[in-house]
Every structure is written in structure tokens, then in C-alpha cells.
Amino acid sequence: PNSATATITGEAPDLETTKGPRQNVNLKVGESIISLPPNPLDVGMLNLLQMVSDDMQRSTAPRILFGEVPSDISFATYNAGVQAASRTIIPHKEVSEDALVEMFTQKLMWSQHAKEDLVAFISTKSADGEEGREKYTLDHREFDINTIDMQVELKADIPIDRQARVNTAAQLYTTLPVSARYALEQTGITDAKQQMEEREQEDINSVAIQNTASSLSAEFMNELRETVRQEVLAQVQQEMQNEQSQQNGSQGAPQGQ
Structure with missing residues (x-):
């Protein structure tokens, strides 16, 4: 029961059948009803639940590996917890x-x-x-x-470990006499040969694009120079024709008088 009543006859009061958490109680004069507090949690059941949870965690993977992380934990603590849990x-x-x-x-x-x-x-x-x-x-x-x-x-794909492998492979390639294929394999790439071929093709395409752009630029500059030269030449010829016309006009004026 979740309530205690005090009635004249000793019988429970009438409760109106309504939907929802609240119900009306029909009380008579001199009767009362008191809501009882909820039952306290069983300490023994809580201890049993904790024991079962600990046993499950020891027999399976730690919870931190499944993303159960407190919201106020720092990244350094989280990373250390993941590393420790990975060892288990x-x-x-x-x-x-x-x-x-x-x-x-x-x-x-x-x-x-x-x-x-x-x-x-x-x-x-x-x-x-x-x-x-x-x-x-x-x-x-x-x-x-x-x-x-x-x-x-089997390797876990952890971003920090991946970055560390890349840095280590780059340092190996620059400081030790190892091939690029070996360095790529150290980063976790399974088909280093294919990656090298794709990068080589990309470099070839990039060089071809640059050469094409340079050729087009040189061709454009040559056309621009030729256009400017022709415009200047046409302007000079026009000015020479204008001067010749003026000279002819000045020579014919005295003869007409």
C-alpha cells in the first residue's frame, strides 16, 4: 500500500477510478488519508547488483571500450583508461x-x-x-x-596510435635507408604498391597539367604580343596617312588662289 487511512468504520475509503497518477478520494467527516513514503532501497540487493556488474565487467570487455565515459573526465584520463582497458x-x-x-x-x-x-x-x-x-x-x-x-x-584503429605510426614511418624514411613501400606498410596501409602507383599517376597528371598551363600561357602571351604589335602598326600607318593627307592639302591651297 502507498497510503494509510483512518476511517470510522475501519474500511478503506472509496477511490474514484480515473486515468493518470492522481485520483480523488471520497472521505467522510472525521476520516483522513496519509501518503506513505516509498520503501527504502534494499542494501543487500544493491550489493548483489554491484557484485554481478563487477563479475560481468571482469568476464567481458571493460565498459570504457563501449563508450561509457563520464562527462566530466579529461582526455588524458580517458586515453589512459582506454589503454589500460585494452590490455585486459x-x-x-x-x-x-x-x-x-x-x-x-x-x-x-x-x-x-x-x-x-x-x-x-x-x-x-x-x-x-x-x-x-x-x-x-x-x-x-x-x-x-x-x-x-x-x-x-589485430590492431585497434585509435587516432592517436595512427598519428604516431605515421610520424614514425616518416622519420624512418628520412633518417634510415628504408624504402617508401616499407614506410607505407608501417603506417598500416595493406597495399603500399597500389598507393605508390596511384601517387605516381597523380604526380604525372599534375606535371602534365602544369605543362599544359604553361604552354597555354606562353601561347596566349605570344598572341597578345602579336595583337598589340598589329594594333600599334595600324595606328602608326593611320597617323602617317593623316600626315600625308595634310601635306597634300597644304600644297594644293596656293595653286587654287
Whole structure:
């Protein structure tokens, strides 16, 4: 019950059946009704709920990895919490990596046993922006299943780590005798060769555009010079003709008198 009543007969008063949180009570003279406070929370149930929540957090991923972050936390504290929480899932990460290695190995074993090639497709994008699909074929005769050494590493895509990898790869390329392809692979790019080919094509297109612009600019300047020269020449010829006409007119005037 959420209320206590005091009536003359000891029976509960009549409550009007209305929709909503508020109801009218029909009381007689000398009767009263008092709203009781809500029941206090069970401390034992709260402790049990906290224990179950802690057990779930220890057996699964920490909540901070799912975005459950207090609003007043600083970025440094949040980053440190993410790094600490990431270390707790290392055993699960290693199990997943081993499972992927086993799965890929089984696929290769099936290909060699069935004597069928493995075919895969990858989305590509040309330098001019056109999207397409490229086909990769792995011949079942090109590998020996007994000598395959496969490794799988799962990496979290964290912006801070990504920026650190880019800075490290740029420093390696400028300070150590490593190739550009190796530096690109260190940043996490899976197909460094394709990226290099696209960048080379972009550079070629850029140089071609600059040469075309320079050629057009030189052609425009030559045409402009020729136009100005012809206009100046025409103006000079017009002035010479005007002077000649004036001279002829001045010579014929005395003869007419």
C-alpha cells in the first residue's frame, strides 16, 4: 500500500477510478488519508547488483571500450583508461588471432586437397577516381601447406596510435635507408604498391597539367604580343596617312588662289 487511512468504520475509503497518477478520494467527516513514503532501497540487493556488474565487467570487455565515459573526465584520463582497458582484452585478442590463423590454414589445406585455386576480389580506385574490382588468384600449386608460417595481428584503429605510426614511418624514411613501400606498410596501409602507383599517376597528371598551363600561357602571351604589335602598326600607318593627307592639302591651297 502507498497510503494509510483512518476511517470510522475501519474500511478503506472509496477511490474514484480515473486515468493518470492522481485520483480523488471520497472521505467522510472525521476520516483522513496519509501518503506513505516509498520503501527504502534494499542494501543487500544493491550489493548483489554491484557484485554481478563487477563479475560481468571482469568476464567481458571493460565498459570504457563501449563508450561509457563520464562527462566530466579529461582526455588524458580517458586515453589512459582506454589503454589500460585494452590490455585486459589481450588474452581474448590472442585467441582470436590464433583462430584466424587456423581458419586461413584450413582454407589453404582445402584448396590444395581439392586442387582448386583460391580467388579473391578487392575494390580498387584509379587515379582519376573510377572505382572497380581487381581479381587475385592464388594457385594451389604455388605453396606447400607443410611450410606455411602464418601470423595474424589485430590492431585497434585509435587516432592517436595512427598519428604516431605515421610520424614514425616518416622519420624512418628520412633518417634510415628504408624504402617508401616499407614506410607505407608501417603506417598500416595493406597495399603500399597500389598507393605508390596511384601517387605516381597523380604526380604525372599534375606535371602534365602544369605543362599544359604553361604552354597555354606562353601561347596566349605570344598572341597578345602579336595583337598589340598589329594594333600599334595600324595606328602608326593611320597617323602617317593623316600626315600625308595634310601635306597634300597644304600644297594644293596656293595653286587654287
